[in-house]
Each structure stands twice: as C-alpha cells, then as structure tokens.
Amino acid sequence: MARRTGIFFGWQVVAAAFVVAVFSWGINFYGPSVYLHALHAREGWPLSLISAAITLHFLASGAIVTGLPGLHRRFGLVAVTRAGLLACAAGALAWGHATSPWQMVPAALLTALGWALTSGVAINAMVAPWFDRRRGAALSMAFNGASFGGVLFTPFWAALIAACGFAGASAWVALLVAAAGWVLAGRWLGATPQALGLHPDGAAGPPAPRPLAAPAGPLWRQGPFRSLSLAFALGLVAQMGLLTTLFSILAPALGEAGAGLAMSLATACAVVGRTVVGVALPPGLDRRLAGSANFLLQAAGCLVLVLAGDAAAVLVAGVLIFGLGIGNLLSLPPLIAQAEWPAEQVAAVLALLTAVNQAFYAFGPAIFGAALQGWGAAAPPALAAGLQMVAAWVLVTGRRRAN
Template sequence: MADRFFGWRVVAAAFALASFAWGIGFYGPGVWLHALAEGRGWSVGLVSGAITVHFLASAALVTRLPRLHARFGPVAVTRAGILLAAAGALGWALAPAPWALLPAALLTAAGWAVTSGAAINALISPWFEARRPAALAMAFNGASMGGILFVPLWAAMIAWLGFAPAAGLIGLLGILALWPLARRYFGTSPAAMGLHPDGAAAPPAPRAQPPRPGALWSQPAFRSLSAAFAIGMVAQMGLLSQVFSLMAPALGPRGAGWALSLATICAVLGRTAVGWLLPPGADRRVAGVLNFLVQAAGSVALLAAGGDSAWLYLAACVLFGLGLGNLLSLPMLIAQAEWPPAQVGAVVAALTAVNQAFYAFAPGLFGLMRDLAGDWTVGAAALALQLLAAAVLLRR
C-alpha cells in the first residue's frame, strides 16, 4: 500500500531536512539582518551584501552536488551540510565586525548548497515517477515549515537569549534531530530494497522522449525556464530579505515574525494544491505564470501598506505566500515534463545554480535601493520583476 511504501518515509525525512535547511539558509538571513542592523547599528546594505555572498557562493557549490553524492554518498554529504549550516549561523552571531560576516557566509553557503532544493530533489526523485509532483510538494513543504517555525523562533530566542546563544542552540537541536535521520532514510535506494518507484509492483515504462540535443544554454526552453524563475527568485529573495524589517515598525519584531509565518503557511497551501491537483497533461508553464501573477498582487498590497497598515501587510503576506513554495517545486516539475528522465537531474542542478547565482544579488540590491530611495522600492521592484518573469516563462 502507498502509505507503507518506504519512499514516503524518505519524503518525511526530506521534509525535516528542508525545515532546518530553509530555517537557517533561506529565512534566517532576513532575521539576522534585523538583529545586526538594529542591535549593532550595522548598515542594512552592508549586511545585505553578506547575505548576497552567502547565496552567490552557494550557487557556485551546488553544481558539484551530483559529484559529491556520487563520491561520498548522500548521507555523508547531508550530514556535512547540517554541520556547516549550524557552524555558519553561529559565525554570523559571533561576528565582532562586519568583515567577519564573510567567513560565516561561506560556511552557511556550503551548508545551504548541499541541503537545499537540488539536494531535496536528488533524495526524492529515485523513489517516485508518476507521483513525483505530490512527493516533491510534500517534501518542499518542509521549506515552508522552516519559515513557519524558524522565523518566529529566531525572533523570540534572539530577544530572549541574545543572537549567539540562540544560534548555538538552534544549530545543536538541528544536528541532534537530523543526524540519525540521514543514515536511516538517505542511505538506501529503491533498487537496494527490491522496490520500484511509486511503490509499484513493476518498474514504470520509460517515457518515450528523445534527449534534447546540444548544451542546455543552446536550448530555448531551458533559457526561458531558467531566466523566468531566476527573475522570480530575485523578486522573492529580495523581498524576503527586507520584509521582516519593513513590517517590524508596524507589527513589532514578534508580529513581523508571525506575519512571515502566515506567508509560509500559505506557501504550504499553494504548493500542496499544485502538487496534488495539477492535471497530468496540464501545461506546467501556465501554472508558473499564474503563480507569478498571484505574487505580483502581493507586491501591490505591500506597496499600498505604506509602512503603517497592518492589514495590508497581512494581505501581502497571504498573496505573496501562496506562490512562495511553488517557485521551488515548479521548475523541477516543468523540467520533468519537458526533458527525458536521463537529463532531468542535470537540468535541475543547472536551474538551481542559475537561480541562486541571480538571487544571490537580491538582498544586496534591495538593501541598497532601500538605503538610496526608501522602503517603497522593495514592493515596486518585486512587482516589476514578477511581471517580467511571467512574460519570460511563456517563451519556449
């Protein structure tokens, strides 16, 4: 039965890994920005630049993930990533001056590279074919859970204990929880257990789809797919890196944390709906376009909030959040539909690297715009980029 299929246990373990990975590597920097800017008086632009280093270095490392898995195995690589993420978070908290954020950012970058989107896809894909959209949606809901749990957790623990004790405790708890899970669920494969993808009685028939010729960058489909989601992720990461500190004056630090948790709850709902309800023959690019437009509506609400409207901030979080999770899973689902199975792994790794290389600059860019022109630039820039991404994705 499907509920006894070991692949679903792998999904549950990947869910837990994603919660920790996103709680530190994706959502953490936005809270750290507020803690360092408000608590130590450091420049928003300068700290945002360190966040850019974190994502840019990760983009350079993530392309090596397939080789690392092949050489050392998913268990060792995942455990190393957990340790690096925890050590890096502590490095951010202990930094005595802005220059010390650089080595801390490199540590969190390495941890993020081997525990984030490409890693989750690599851990899940061998277990599922037909039900991969639902499996990925469930696993990536852990990313949203990272926002639901970790953003208010970071805010509350920093306020209660201070940045360094909070970072040390959160990192230690992650290590203790995930270390045994990695061995139990990431150290085997369907073939080793005598199973077939999706828990089927027989292996699925291979999809009759010839390989696409030429390098990926020579293929118009890959260029439009990678460009659209890279642009969308610039908007998403730029907004997420700044929105906590934008909302904090009106909602308070804890209120801003709970507002971001609302966004990630909506991300779970949006991703689950797409994963389970998307028809098998549907054009997944159309789903991507609609997703960008929903997020654009959230950017409009953020602009209208004007710095003091709590209800509009909440509306922005709901609308932006509904599309938040799908920016992680939809590129992989589109790749699965448009490329043969033998090429999907390489396409996903390349997409992840391109996305991170682009959105690595988003925190620094959005922080600089705030410093130069004011808070309104965050919503305006996100809106323009989301509309552009929707247009680009329709090109084949």
C-alpha cells in the same frame, strides 16, 4: 520494514527530506536576517558590511551547487547530506561567535557549503527516485519543510538569543542540527527503491518509460533551459526583494506586531499554495503554464499592495495573494525539468538552474531596499509585479520554443 508497516518507504523519505529542509532553510535562508540583526545589535557593525557577507553566502552557494550531482554520484546521498548538515551547524556556530568582521567570511562560506548541499537540488535528489506519477505531491510535501523552517526556526532563534545570547543560541542550534541530521540521513536516505524491492509511487510495477531525446549542446545553449532559468531567476529576485522590504511596507499601517503576523500568514499561504498545486496539478498539464499562472498570481498580489495605500485590510489581502505563490517557486522547477529533460539530466539541470537563481536573487534585497528608500512603499511591490509579469512571459515563450 516498509512491507510490515504497510507504509510506502518513499513517504518516510519525504518526511526525512522535510526535516532536512526545515534545518537548511532555518539556518541558511531565514537565518541571515537573524544574523544581520543580532550582529548589528551586539557588535555595532554597519548593516551594509553584514549584508555584504550575506550576499557572499548566497553567491558562494550558487557556485558550489553546480557540483552537487557529481558529489552524489561519487560519495552517495547519505555522506553528502551529512556533510551539508555539519557545514550548516558549523556555519551557524561561526556566525554566532564572530567578533571581528573578517570572521564573517569563513562563516558565510560554511553556510554557503551547507546551503548548497542541503537545499532544493538535494531535496529533489532525496525524493525523486521514489516517485514518478506522484512526484508533484511528494516534492510539495518535502518542500513545505522550507516554509516551516521560517515558521519554526525564526522564533526559535529569537527565544534562544533572548535566553543565552547569539553565541549560545548558535551553539544549541548547531548541536541540534548536527546530532539529529546525522541520524536522520543514515536512517532514511541510504536506501533505494531497487534495494528494497519497491517501485516508484509504491506501485506494483515500474512506471512506463517516457523516452525523451537529450537536447543537443550544453545546457546554457538550450533555449528551454535559458527560458526556465531566466523566468525563475526573475521571479526569485522579485520574491526575495519584496520579502526583505515587506515588513517595512506593512508596519506603518499594521504596526510591528501586525506586520509580523501578516508575514507569518504569507508563509502559511505558501504551504497551502504549494500543497494545492502539488496534489491537484493534472499529470497532462503543461507545467510551464502552471508556473506562468503562479507568477501572475503573485503579480496580482503585488499590485494589490501598490494600490492599498494605508488600508490595512487591503494590504493583508495583497500579502495573502502574494503568499499563495511563494512556495511554488521551489517546487515547480523540478517538475518542469522532469517533463522536459531525460531523467539522467534532471539533476544537472536543477543544479545549474539553482546556481543561476542564487546569482540573481542574492542582489534582490539591495535592489528592493534602494527602491524603498528612493521611491517609497509602493515601489518594491510595483517592481516585483513587473518582474513577475516578465517572468510569466519568458516561461510561456520558452514553452513555445521547446514544443
């Protein structure tokens, strides 16, 4: 089929991974803010109680994701992805039908399972076998589904809740994800390049081998892994925390409608920034340098927000600069891991990296919310800028040790 259409099948896999990312991020990453608002409005439960269940969602997912490479080896990509999408659907349904606080616990554990089986490590596993030289561009396109998960699903949730309530909305979302995801996984994720007689990137021959010596010892004892995981954990704490408080920072100057539009523009900038880096990143460039530059770009945007005061145009400029780096915190770690570890270890590196990241950023909203409440609107972007500058330094320091 791939030869008849003239389209390299790997790009169809990228499109399928894009859709999986839309579903996964729409339910598991952007969805929790919807659950927080909807359950507080419907049930009157304290925000702190619902937030604790959301923190459980992220922490449990981080614990589960370390086993994902083993699940892929044992059951295959199709079965695990289907299970993950069904867990996403069941979790959304459970959040929507929770009528007692304890029911948020099984809901959080279901979405945690779905998030672990369909998020960044899974997207990399779908795309990586099909690309070598062009992996950066392919991963960027697939991970753009994460941004579109926010662009598409957040208003979709809002419209459905307005039309049929949170319980009804969750039922429609669950049906869509379960039905479409089941077909998608079976149709596009079961093939391998070898089974179709293809080579990575659609090339005439296999890529030249790039032998890398396997580092000694467990991952957590390896300096390059520690620096990579700590840098991106700090960056994601800053990003998650600032995004949680950003609407509240912008609303006094821009109004609620303007603040919402500015946050949508940040998401659009994430797509632009990720695509530019994925397509334009030179193959020979040290990818840690690209990661450090991305952290510093976001830090610059945060400092603009600190200095903006009530100047609407300056606030928007800070949001746009910050937004350009949002998407690369997802797409750069797989590229760094590809360059620094043997191919057979990359999945384990990304799984443990994701677990560390989620263990850190699960607490970002609480930390930044406290900073906003205690020190005002300038505190969250100032804190984020500091964390991102430290992250840039850690990543470069790890590069020196690794090389």
